[in-house]
Amino acid sequence: MAILSIDQGTTGTTAILVDHDGEILAKAYREFTQIYPQPGWVEHDPLEIWQTVIECISELKTSYGGAIEALGITNQRETTVIWDTDTGLPIYNAIVWQCRRTASICKALESKGDLIKQKTGLALDAYFSGTKAQWILENANYQQGQKLKFGTIDTWLIWKLTAGLVHATDATNASRTMLYNIHEKRWDSELCELMHISLKLLPQVKNSADDFGKVSSIKDIENVPIRGVAGDQQASLFGQQCFLPGEVKNTYGTGCFVMINTGTEAINSEHGLITTIAADPFGKPCYALEGSIFIAGAAVQWLRDELGLIETAAASETAALTVPDNGGVYLVPAFSGLGAPHWNMDARGVLCGLTRGSNKNHIIRASLEAMAYQTHDVLRAMEQDAGFEIHSLAVDGGATENGFLMQFQADILKITVERAHKIETTALGAAYLAGIDIGYWTQSELKSFSDKKTTFSPEMSEELRSKNLAGWSAALEKV
Numbered sequence: 048m049a050i051l052s053i054d055q056g057t058t059g060t061t062a063i064l065v066d067h068d069g070e071i072l073a074k075a076y077r078e079f080t081q082i083y084p085q086p087g088w089v090e091h092d093p094l095e096i097w098q099t100v101i102e103c104i105s106e107l108k109t110s111y112g113g114a115i116e117a118l119g120i121t122n123q124r125e126t127t128v129i130w131d132t133d134t135g136l137p138i139y140n141a142i143v144w145q146c147r148r149t150a151s152i153c154k155a156l157e158s159k160g161d162l163i164k165q166k167t168g169l170a171l172d173a174y175f176s177g178t179k180a181q182w183i184l185e186n187a188n189y190q191q192g193q194k195l196k197f198g199t200i201d202t203w204l205i206w207k208l209t210a211g212l213v214h215a216t217d218a219t220n221a222s223r224t225m226l227y228n229i230h231e232k233r234w235d236s237e238l239c240e241l242m243h244i245s246l247k248l249l250p251q252v253k254n255s256a257d258d259f260g261k262v263s264s265i266k267d268i269e270n271v272p273i274r275g276v277a278g279d280q281q282a283s284l285f286g287q288q289c290f291l292p293g294e295v296k297n298t299y300g301t302g303c304f305v306m307i308n309t310g311t312e313a314i315n316s317e318h319g320l321i322t323t324i325a326a327d328p329f330g331k332p333c334y335a336l337e338g339s340i341f342i343a344g345a346a347v348q349w350l351r352d353e354l355g356l357i358e359t360a361a362a363s364e365t366a367a368l369t370v371p372d373n374g375g376v377y378l379v380p381a382f383s384g385l386g387a388p389h390w391n392m393d394a395r396g397v398l399c400g401l402t403r404g405s406n407k408n409h410i411i412r413a414s415l416e417a418m419a420y421q422t423h424d425v426l427r428a429m430e431q432d433a434g435f436e437i438h439s440l441a442v443d444g445g446a447t448e449n450g451f452l453m454q455f456q457a458d459i460l461k462i463t464v465e466r467a468h469k470i471e472t473t474a475l476g477a478a479y480l481a482g483i484d485i486g487y488w489t490q491s492e493l494k495s496f497s498d499k500k501t502t503f504s505p506e507m508s509e510e511l512r513s514k515n516l517a518g519w520s521a522a523l524e525k526v
Contacts, residue, residue, distance in 0.1 A: 053100055053119070054471070058079070063075075071471060093203055097204070120205065126143045130206075150392040163241075180242065180248075196248060197248040202215065234246055280337065295441065299343055300446070301342075301344050363449065366412070376410060379523055423459050458505050466500060
């Protein structure tokens with residue numbers, strides 16, 4: 048017996064099977080196309096995403112013949128889809144969370160920024176889903192009278208998996224739309240009106256561990272109940288077992304997402320973070336503070352795909368270690384603006400400090416170091432909001448396999464960094480939620496799962512640390 052988890056990410060879809068001991072039995076992965084119609088615009092084809100889900104499940108079932116007890120879903124959060132329920136076709140490509148096309152809509156709403164933050168915990172930014180949905184409705188080709196539905200990627204997949212029977216999301220994903228009141232836990236009619244979005248388009252909001260229907264569109268997993276849903280960073284927080292207030296994690300993926308569990312208290316950030324809903328399997332009030340860094344691993348992809356400086360992401364570690372330091376080179380990867388704690392939609396990337404002696408390895412190293420510097424800025428803001436010092440950081444995500452980056456992160460933060468042995472903590476979080484809901488596990492049982500952690504302790508001198516941070520601050524000012 049196993050729990051199936053679908054982790055639908057920004058650049059690819061992962062599916063895993065998890066047994067009762069919390070071990071991953073099998074894993075499948077598919078990349079899909081990144082679409083850039085204009086500078087600053089990012090889109091995905093929702094039908095291609097759906098196809099990657101089908102292919103991943105088919106691959107898993109080829110290698111595993113046992114029973115699947117339940118399905119969990121986790122997803123790139125703010126990416127927005129609107130589709131016609133009669134045809135099952137999107138009326139426009141999905142607008143990705145990284146996309147900046149709605150910056151002008153946000154600027155037109157500036158006078159309502161305090162109201163939006165008060166109700167949603169979010170900064171007024173093109174990052175979130177509400178203005179994306181508004182843009183699609185105002186610019187896509189569709190006929191009046193078409194039966195349309197709005198959803199983030201979780202909602203789209205639930206609707207497809209249940210053959211259109213269930214139009215639902217969970218509170219963690221709803222909390223990222225700029226349309227959901229996180230204190231009253233309901234869609235907010237005033238905010239919907241601001242963005243010209245009908246409440247009829249919006250999905251039902253459920254708990255993260257809940258009944259989201261049964262699969263009826265994929266024969267390999269027909270009748271498997273969908274019982275866990277959470278946005279990727281909340282799923283990662285749960286997968287890292289940060290169940291208690293004060294526990295903090297960072298996921299290094301396309302972006303970096305630092306999140307701290309604040310329990311039943313929705314702390315209003317005064318230092319550039321956002322307040323959001325955390326995943327709780329029992330529907331109890333559970334909140335988190337989050338710092339969203341838009342570009343992290345995506346900078347390494349940029350080195351590989353656009354600049355051709357490396358052949359694989361893994362090669363970045365070797366390249367970084369060929370030089371003794373960054374040579375004064377800094378990259379501020381504001382390719383799609385700056386997120387927390389700066390929130391500058393108009394910022395663009397800067398590579399600075401170049402000399403005649405700078406080589407490609409300095410640029411590669413600077414790209415890795417940028418993840419650590421950005422995480423430093425968020426953690427310092429988090430400490431100010433939370434009112435206490437953070438002494439350790441749980442980390443997960445693909446980039447944590449880079450030993451150079453993890454050691455540099457510990458050095459710059461001057462705290463212990465603990466890398467999970469199972470880096471698929473996001474997918475595991477969704478599996479855990481689904482399993483808890485059907486009684487496959489209890490939450491206390493999850494704590495018993497052994498997971499060796501690799502610990503990185505700070506080694507850098509205070510003088511060098513201060514010098515590095517000063518160089519980063521100077522580079523940031525140029526942006």
